[in-house]
Amino acid sequence: MDHKPSHREMTSVLISDLYGRIVTQKDIGRAFEVLLKNLPDLVLDTPDAATVLGNFIARAVADDCLPPKFVQICKEKVDCDHARQALSRADTLLSMKHGLVRLDNVWGVGGGLRPVKYLTRQMTLLLQEYLSSGDLQEATRCLLDLEVPHFHHELVYEAVVMTIEAISGHTEEMMCKLLKSLCAAIIITPDMMERGFLRVYEDMPDICLDVPLAYTVLERFVERCQKGGFLTDEVIRKMPSRGRKRFVSEGDGGRVKSHDFV
Structure with a gap:
């Protein structure tokens, strides 16, 4: 707790990596309970120990290493002002708008240090919210806060898959609006946009097992995005046809083939 932010970030990442492999949720919970109990001594050497511990607890909850109810359960058990301060800090962080996403940057360190699976989770939460x-505007700010431009293709991938699974015109409209805005602001670059869509194309045989209408929704969404003017020719050309692993040929000028006989 008395180290610099980058070290605290590495500690949070370590806790996440150890969880499920070496330590259990109960182990992590007990460790934090001991730290809460020892806060009166810890603040002597680290005056802001309560705030720092609150950050660690909130981050652990966001990373699924602790259950959300952990903070409330501890609040009912502690009788120390410092412990109550730490738990209030954690509660505040978890309750704020887009809190789970913003906690990825709780130490002020770029998200690039985070494991891929946790960055993916943050992007999924961002899209859901x-x-x-x-x-x-808030969704854009949260994406920028993650500070992982090299991983923006994951946001595109998750957005398209989420749209397919929703089978909803409203979701298609909102996701198209988001992607178009991020592309126009050059937050998501054309190559990241293309990579995200092509990843979805590769996974379509698996996606359609859970969503029988997947190809239909994908066609409709790609057409909407094409009208939005932010998809590359490569994305249009390679869009898989409904129910088959056939691709739109270059000679079709980017138009989707008719499926009257498919």
């Missing part, structure tokens, strides 16, 4: 709130 965007669909719920419709707040385009």
Whole structure:
């Protein structure tokens, strides 16, 4: 707790990596309970120990290393002001808008240090909260806060898959609006956009097992995005046809083939 932010970030990442492999959720919970109990001594050497511990607890909850109810359960058991301060700090962080996403950067260190599976989770949460709130500006800010431009293809991938699974015109409209905005602002580059869509194309045989209408929804969404003007020719050309692993040929000028006889 008395080290610099980058070391705290590495510690949070280590806890995440150890969870499920070497330590259990119960082990992590007990360790934090001991730290809460020892806060009166810890603040003597680290005056902001309560705040730092609150950050660690909130981050552990966001990383699924602790259950969300951990904070409330501890609040009912502790009788130390420092411990209550730490738990209040954790509660505040977890309760704020887009809290789970923002906690990825709780130490002020770029998200590039985070494991891929956790970055993926943050992007999924970001998209879910965007669909719920419709707040385009906040979703954009949360993506920028992750500080992983090299991984923006994952956001595109998750957005398209989420759209396919929703089978909803409203979701298609919102996701197209988000991707178009991020592309126009050059937050998501054309190559990241292309890579995200092509990854979805590769996974379509598996996706359609869970979503029988997957190809139909994908066609409709790609057409909507094409009209939005932010897809490359490569994305249009390689869009897989419904129910088959056939691709649109270059000679079709980027138009989707008719499926009257498919």
